[in-house]
Amino acid sequence: MTVAPTRKRFMLPIVIFVLLCGGVWFWAQNVETVLGDPTWILGWILTASVILPSFFNLRKRLIAFNFGSASVWLTLHVASGIAAIILFVLHTDGIWPTGIYEQLMATLFAAITLTGLCGLWTQLVLPRRLTETGHEYVYEKIPGTVADLRDAARQAVKTYTEATGSELLSHHYEKSLDWYFARPRFFWNNVFGGNAAWAWANAHMIAIRRFADPLQSATIDSIENLVSTKVVVDQHYACQSVLKRWLLAHVPLSTAFLVVVAWHIVIVHVYAS
Amino acid sequence: MDAATIDKPKRWDTAFDPDMSDADFDLMMARSEIAEVDGRFPDSLPLEGIVRNDMRLVRYQRGDIIVREGDYGSSAFILVEGEVQIAKTTIPLSELGGDGTERQGFVQRLGNLFRNTSVPEVRDVDAYKQRASASGDRPLGTALPDVERAMSELSLIPLSEGAFFGELAALGRTPRVATIFASTDSTLMEIRWQGLRDIMKFDEGWRKRIDKTYREAALEAYLRQTDILKNLPPDQAQHVTDHCLFETYGSFDWHHDFNRKGGQANEPVIAHEGDYPDGVLLIRAGFARLATGKGHERRTVSYLGAGDVFGLSELFDVWRYPDTADHRLSYTLSALGYVDVIRIPVDVLKRFVFETMTPPEDHGIKLAHRSAADDLLMEWAVDNRYMNGTKTMVIDLNSCVRCDDCVSACAATHGGDPRFRREGEPFGTWMVANACMHCKDPVCMVGCPTGAIRRDRESGSVVINDLTCIGCATCANSCPYDNITMVSIRDLAGRTILDENGSGQPIMKATKCDLCTGRPGGPACVQACPNGSLSRVDFRDFHVEASS
């Protein structure tokens, strides 16, 4: 248990679930051949494959009880969700249904699937990127860290200004680095793994070095260190933001979806038993 | 808002025996062991106070069990009256009436779901008010099921009046090595180790005597368990024991030095690479660094803990192949903190041991495949003294999504208060978080004035008894890894509970991971991680897997 489970642990359950869906499809074909209507049972199977992932949230709340490890639950959650896509297409015999309730459900389902897959991508891709920055920052502490960096940068600029009497650095700081140290920047570029922050920082540091007093190189070095640190902090802020906030979309959508599913089941039973 | 207040707890708020009668007290004071104490005790810590509060007279009936083999106890005993027996042969735990850790029932855990609050560190104040009568250990009340059979079948060592036993386990933070029970109705003086430690600190007579006993008794029992000596017939084993040398390196309170200097802490060298050994070193307690190279190229290859040997393969090779083998030590051994070493001389080995011993594994081949990067992990671990941990929380940063589900789970299992922090120094792709590692050498237990922090009997986890803790922060300050957190407690309304005698000081309690003792399924943090990134490892096993 000391080596962390790999991303490949998702493979086998997904394959198994997809094969099961294949079996379901085959069964549905057989039923149609004998003039039966498989939509009914497909609906119940789809309901099961949608309710099962929602138990994951329940399991997290009941952590005091020994219901199995969360990583197994997550694997089942993902596999069941992917199976649900296939079952959805089988159940609705297409992608987009007629009828307003059904279209509402399809929209919510699509949104949940999309956010889920995006969330899965973030969980598989972003942690490695964070580790590879070489530093670790706690998300909730980042405001304090940024505030500290900002204070230190201002202090450094003050030191330089007092030492040289020149307005160069403070002027430059006002125009550029002040914005930079105000809060985490280059959010989306960092999410998608771009290097805009580094490029911007480099450009400004080159400019400062070019025109700064060589005698104050220690101060300039300290500013450069602060800027470099902030680049990493920004990366952490962006990636961890996505890692923490994507659930703000996924979970509420799924709650709304389950409500609509319950209503759909009632309607379908009333009008078409 | 009127603040909530209670009486601030002090060192002797919880006496070892709150109902001690004056007669008992006089009896104990009159004992020669106590009466002969002539050290100078400070006013805040008088000998009478120690006797009154850290000792008690316990009366046992014939057959009562005094200590169980394997228990983590924290008291020493002086036999005042009667006769007790040390059982040399192991008595099965079932007969010792070993009781398990309380498990929380299903219903209780269901109720916890609703009792968890978002108010941090809520305590039930009323329970505290009854703490004077609470005590840390449970009373020893069990007895042997069949005393006669035990007396006739087991191999026993009798102890008579004046016998002093149990101090090794109490002081060494090790489990009891044997079961001791009363063969007649007996009276014993029980000293909990805080008292023992304090008397040792101030009285030389006690210090010397305990030291001597420590060496003699510990040595014998320990040697009998080691791999290289366990096949020896008893008379030869006796020879070996007689000729062993007993050495100690480093200081008992290594953690203070470490807290100040970290990886640069004082590390006395026990043996140098390239030296000629004159005996095998058996590590009895503590940790020692095994390194190769000199100066800035010194690389930590491994570490040795209790039970490991140093120099054995070199000496064995020489005995086997006297013409070709290289006699010299392959590695440098240095003490990490505090090391008890037993040196078995070469001639003793040649005469008694090497014949019957299984040839040792040569680790050199395995270790030769490692690169500098592999060694760096070990270097980092040893520098940070992580090898001390038996349940170190290690997080794989490549798969950790920073969701804090582990912390939430810990909080959910502990009334809404998490017992660790998901922070720590990352190394490569691993991070050791600030969660109690349940060390082999729990330095946090050193110095607890009330015995609130103790090793759980069954699981070996180090737990803090919230009722007894006085919030002195000794354990928190001792912990070299910053894993114990002091918290100010609140009532249900969210008001900080303050000292009732008006100083305005909040009542503090020490909190730390308790490894979820009593929770089926083990630690909640491990179960809760959706990617399985979190594990509680013994660093030795972890190191081998991670870097091979």
Next chain:
Amino acid sequence: MSAPTNSYNRPNAPHVCGRARLWQKPCQMGPKPDGSCGGTSSCMPQKQGDRWRCRRSDALGGPCTEGPLPDGTCTHTRPPCSPGPSLRARRQRLTTAAAFLAIGILFAFGMAGGIGVDDGYASRDPGPLRAAHTSVMDDKGCKSCHAPHGEDATGFLLAAFSNTAPDAVANNKCLDCHVFDTLNTPHKANTCASCHSEHQGHDMPVSSMTDNQCNACHKKKVSSFSNDHPPFAKAYPHDRRTTINFDHTKHLDDYFKDQRYAENAPEGSCISCHDVSQASRAVPVRSFDQVCANCHVDQIPRRDLVLFEMPELAHNPIDTEELIDVCRANPELTQESEFYSVSTEIPNKLATLLFEMDANDIEGYTPAIGDILLQAIEDGPTAFETAIKDWDGNPARLLAGLSREVIRQASCAWAFNSEYDAPAPPDHGGWYADELSLRYKATSHGDPVMKAWLSFIAQLEEDDLTETLLTKDGPGACLACHAVSQADFLNVEWSPAPRPETANFSYDHGPHINLLGPGSQCETCHSLDKTINYGANFTSYDPTVYASGFKSMTLATCKECHGETKLASGCQTCHSYHGESGFKSRQFSEAAGDVNKKQGE
């Protein structure tokens, strides 16, 4: 090691320091449990003795120089922040909001029904109806098919637990308007909805069934028409003989080409007689007058039906004295001493049967004949009516047109033992009498009296009569063409035999005929078998003993055009699932529906 009250250590804490939200340094204290700022003061002063001491942490600069106020409050205060909800708290709020929003939307749509859409498209409508059904539900709306639609909430929810689908077996709403033979059909599907789905759009086809679905039940699996379709029956489709003895080969090859008849023969080949414009399952033949009369019309009046022939009498059965006045006879005729019968014949078979006479017993039948004559003279056709009725005949049909005058005059003559001095036979058919018999001459093809007599004779099933009268040379020459067949009973087949009902199969000549112009493709399937003697088919009464004048149709013929790579060849091209189906009139108009209701339908 300070108290972990900030959210980075307590992810379950619902509040986050407000300064952090503004990207300033969050305070060490963190928000209070009630959500207000907990960091307004820098420390919690401690009382020692009677003085208060500052306990500010080292991180914030250590104890301050000012110290606390005498009452213990800290002097280093700052304005409170406004803590915000933590991520987890926000997620919980969003989730609750989403759930309620969903419930709200469903409520709104569910209660109100149509929102913003013109055509009354109720929100519960899962799709537009088939065009045919749209008009049906104009008045009652959804309730036409879905009973629980208009119920209140309780009824609605209860309906979820019982089968209230429109095609439920218990209360099948489809059958309110549609009629199917659900009893005798070999096909018994589960429910209507198995194949027919509604709410799929205006122009959705009624049902699309695949060949696979047919194969699911049929033991003989047909993968495609050209591969596995079972061969047609041996004599397909000629399983019983035609009702008209028409030898196609002889007519087409011989008669029509014969010089004598050539100018009367119909022009063109098949379509000159078969009316292509009426082509459906069969291509009906035009009427006799249109196609056959040219050659055959003269045959019909040639053979008469003899109703009564005066037989040889043993003696004079009648007292002719009394008949002198009625018959206006010469009294001298009655004074003959010896009686010599005017006729030397035996009674005709028809009369023999009708009056139950024994033709050989002259003594026996003579008085009967006398009675007949007497009654004939007196009452006319009534003489025969009783006998006819006794034999279950209908005198109105059989004796239509028979006048009393003819009968009286003839009977009078015969009563006086003399031949009737008849005028010439009628030019245009009808009842007449000649010297010694009462006859009927067919007027035209399809003469009703002749038809009636032949049918009557057939149902009598008297071999005597049948063998003599129901022949090619029989009266009217009807049976020269029309067949006499024995089914349950013997009957003359006047109409073309309908093809037997095949509920689940249909063939339509229409599309096939006009492919290259009408009449050009008949021989593709109907090819003459010139080896057959067609007339031999009509020698017995069994219509199924039959060798057709056409070669039987084979699968190969159809496969020339229908098959996997050619024209439509699915099962449903020729076979249908439902057999006969129809509608109840109820659905067409409300008035009709009410009428039906009143009739207690």
